Amino acid sequence: FARNATMSTPNATMMQDLLTLDNPVFCCYLFWATVLVVKMLLMSLLTALQRFRYKVSIRQTHKQCIIIFPNEEDLFFKNIEVQFNDPHVERVRRAHRNDMENILPYFIMALIYLCTNPNPSVACNLFRVAAVARIVHTLVYAVYPVPQPSRILAFGTMMLITFYMAAVVALRTLRFI
Amino acid sequence: FARNATMSTPNATMMQDLLTLDNPVFCCYLFWATVLVVKMLLMSLLTALQRFRYKVSIRQTHKQCIIIFPNEEDLFFKNIEVQFNDPHVERVRRAHRNDMENILPYFIMALIYLCTNPNPSVACNLFRVAAVARIVHTLVYAVYPVPQPSRILAFGTMMLITFYMAAVVALRTLRFI
Amino acid sequence: FARNATMSTPNATMMQDLLTLDNPVFCCYLFWATVLVVKMLLMSLLTALQRFRYKVSIRQTHKQCIIIFPNEEDLFFKNIEVQFNDPHVERVRRAHRNDMENILPYFIMALIYLCTNPNPSVACNLFRVAAVARIVHTLVYAVYPVPQPSRILAFGTMMLITFYMAAVVALRTLRFI
Secondary structure: OHHHHHHHOHHHHHHHOOOOOOOHHHHHHHHHHHHHHHHHHHHHHHHHHHHHHHHHHHHHHHOOOEOOOOOHHHOOOOOOEOOOOOHHHHHHHHHHHHHHHHHHHHHHHHHHHHHOOOOHHHHHHHHHHHHHHHHHHHHHHHHOOOOOOHHHHHHHHHHHHHHHHHHHHHHHHHHHO | OHHHHHHHOHHHHHHHOOOOOOOHHHHHHHHHHHHHHHHHHHHHHHHHHHHHHHHHHHHHHHOOOEOOOOOHHHOOOOOOEOOOOOHHHHHHHHHHHHHHHHHHHHHHHHHHHHHOOOOHHHHHHHHHHHHHHHHHHHHHHHHOOOOOOHHHHHHHHHHHHHHHHHHHHHHHHHHHO | OHHHHHHOOHHHHHHHOOOOOOOHHHHHHHHHHHHHHHHHHHHHHHHHHHHHHHHHHHHHHHOOOEOOOOOHHHOOOOOOEOOOOOHHHHHHHHHHHHHHHHHHHHHHHHHHHHHOOOOHHHHHHHHHHHHHHHHHHHHHHHHOOOOOOHHHHHHHHHHHHHHHHHHHHHHHHHHHO
């Protein structure tokens, strides 16, 4: 009798388990989202690193001191000026902005996609491919610039995955418009 | 007897169903959040489109080739230079940045608001109005510039909705500070 | 007999309660996330305020009108020009961008961390410290500039908390790679 009650509401039972550690797909999302969050935070440190590196190299070669921090209170050295638009720093900042533009909406989209109870192996593989694509994107954009179309392919991979998830969710929830 | 047990904990039962597809309010959130994610990703494509469009138009009128991509490896054509700060491209980028500043916190705020079990019709209508307001914002900002106050109204609509959700959540959770 | 059935699945029962208002840790997250969302939205208003303040002060001292809005349709006054890169406005915008770079990934990371059922008092204190650190960061960056290392300490506090959460989650979910 108790078994019948459980069998009569299979959907409700499955749904409630979606956002828990009992759901391997959710764990897969947790792991790869964590990887991408760490990657994004490392971009901040990479920007600071670039600022210090080019500050130091300029000092050594030109016996002159131009610092490339945007704020006056960041001038840790004397006899230096505020400078904007260093190309090496700006490249990392563009890569970081691109991360924000793509990875942050992806986090929400993937979480939403998870709630629609997708096929486990499809979902896990999408999470893996998207995360690896963005790591490649950062490498070929900010760390070691590589000729196109490497960056466009890495960029497009996550974008297509996000659009696919959006299509799946939109079709499932269209009647709640 | 079993019925009594269920009746005695109505809150717990309702709460567990909030973040599932059984909850129409959650489905409404899923749909409109998906719409906004897609809208944000299209901004990236619109930026690239603007870059190519103004690149091509300059070439045709001046027989000269100035490309407005920020990275050297993006120069798909020969005899062209890197250029920043094209006004048409920068306008789309400002609109995109504004999206990130407002829509991404809204995603989190709306999800949090959902967890406080709000009135279904109020919540659904807030989601609809907020999403439509941001689509209007993009149209009057990036696609076809319109005189103020159209943009400020569209901008303020989502901001007020987010503040309202924040007030509701803060009042519900104030004792957990 | 019914009691045994409940006892035999303690994990599943605990897990399902994580993302509900019955979980005080989740309520604590809701409250402090709300505070940070409101703080981020106020940055938009602070930027606009800075634009108007310096527009007005220039008008009074120089009898000349230079407006520092980036869009032509935002020129509410006559005889004024579009101007970029006002230092006071750019400082607030950098602070806002830094918020997006750090707080938005933190929202996702903290939510993910919550799903791993962490120690309640540790989690609540992390949420409190992170939120206060970012409020201090905004004060010493955008409102009243203070010499370093105040800003770096405030910045580093949330970053370290996010890395700690990432480490906890990665260790829990490593086998789902």
